[in-house]
Amino acid sequence: MTAAVSRVLVALGEQVVGTNAKRYEAALLQGETVLAEYKTVRDCLVLTSKRIMHIDVQGLIGKKVEIFSLPYSKISAYSVETAGTFDLDAEFKVWASGLGMMEFKFVKGTDVAKVNSILGNHTL
Numbered sequence: 001m002t003a004a005v006s007r008v009l010v011a012l013g014e015q016v017v018g019t020n021a022k023r024y025e026a027a028l029l030q031g032e033t034v035l036a037e038y039k040t041v042r043d044c045l046v047l048t049s050k051r052i053m054h055i056d057v058q059g060l061i062g063k064k065v066e067i068f069s070l071p072y073s074k075i076s077a078y079s080v081e082t083a084g085t086f087d088l089d090a091e092f093k094v095w096a097s098g099l100g101m102m103e104f105k106f107v108k109g110t111d112v113a114k115v116n117s118i119l120g121n122h123t124l
Contacts, residue, residue, distance in 0.1 A: 006099050006100045006101065006102055007054060007068070007102040007103070008102070008103045008104075008105070009040065009043060009045055009054060009103075009104045009105070010040065010089075010105045011040050011041075011089070011105065011106075011107055012038035012039065012040055012045055012104060012105065012106045012107065012110065013038060013039060013040075013106070013107045013110065014036070014037070014038055014106075014110050014111065015037045015038060015039050015044075016037070017034050017035070017036065017037050018034065018037070019037060019039070020037060020039060020044045020046075020055070021034075023044055023055045023057075023065065024044065024046055024053055024055055024067065027053065027067050027069070028048065029050060031049075032048050032049055032050050032051075033048060033049045034046055034047075034048050035047045035048060035049060035118050036114055036115065036118060038104075038106065038110070042057040042062060043055060043056050043057055045104055047115070047118050047119075049122075050071060050072065050122075051069045051070055051071045051072060052069070052070045052072070052094070053067060053068065053069050053070075054066075054067070054068040054070075055067050056068065070094070070096055070099070070102070072119075072122035072123050074096045074097060074099075075094050075095070075096050075119070075123050076095050076096060076097055077094070077095040078092060078093060078094045078095070078119050078123065079092065079093045080092045080112050080113075080115055080116040080119070081093075081112070082112055082113075083106075083108045083109075089105045089106055089107060089108060090105070090106045090108065090110055090112040091103060091104060091105040091106065091112075092104050092106075092112060092115050092116075092119070094119070
């Protein structure tokens with residue numbers, strides 16, 4: 001049985017942690033640290049010590065911002081796929097109770113082993 005995809009984020013490129021902090025720092029909890037940060041043209045994906053955060057910049061001028069948080073404890077399964085020789089992207093997918101599948105695609109050359117390590121350390 002295939003669950004519906006509830007979120008897809010495409011063309012993520014790795015950023016130095018803190019590059020986009022102004023977009024998410026107010027949402028961080030006490031003691032929560034940023035482990036990895038990825039960005040599209042407008043949106044961000046942040047992996048912290050407690051959750052996955054998707055910062056969705058909306059509207060023409062980007063004043064409206066949604067911060068979607070998925071605690072690692074709610075992830076029931078995940079997969080990480082590296083880019084092949086002729087592939088343009090790598091990706092990871094997470095399945096969460098009540099949300100279905102979320103898919104995140106990275107530009108070629110992104111270190112998805114880092115994503116795998118973060119997910120493994122926080123979900124297994």
